[in-house]
Amino acid sequence: EAGVTQFPSHSVIEKGQTVTLRCDPISGHDNLYWYRRVMGKEIKFLLHFVKESKQDESGMPNNRFLAERTGGTYSTLKVQPAELEDSGVYFCASSQGQAKNTIYFGEGSWLTVV
């Protein structure tokens, strides 16, 4: 069974540019989460999809970030325009069913904004 996959694994962009990160959750997982870790900080929650609906987007830092999950399968996280402080690792995770179930993380998309 394929795990959570993320693309790209690494991205270096200039300040002001746009980057779109993609996450393919484990097949059949309704729950999809985005987290990020910026340098020196802990991993922080961004948002949670249940199927195609945003269950909780309280962690999204500002309106430069847009997450979508059309069709309830893969998800994209777009940063536009990117700022220097957006640099970090963006993790996607997925889980099946209710709370307390195991969530599986992808390897992360490493974003560097220069």
Place this chain on the structure above:
Amino acid sequence: TQLLEQSPQFLSIQEGENLTVYCNSSSVFSSLQWYRQEPGEGPVLLVTVVTGGEVKKLKRLTFQFGDARKDSSLHITAAQPGDTGLYLCAGQDYGQNFVFGPGTRLSVLP
């Protein structure tokens, strides 16, 4: 805002030694998970504890969830170089989202 603290932040020990890592919060969590993360990879789940006072063992690793479900500990017996990595605890709130601690970076020297 829920916060998780982990101690120690860094730990360097010799192979064969025992160690304990702590995860503390003032908040109550529905469950708590421990992850290990290696460079360039995402966190990998080690264990989930759900019940206050619960103890789970995974080979040389022993995990305990505090009675009040606010804290947890990870004890490693006879550490090996392969245990080296970043150990993260994450508390799950009742909205299904996870709050992560800053991690404990463990280095086991041969």
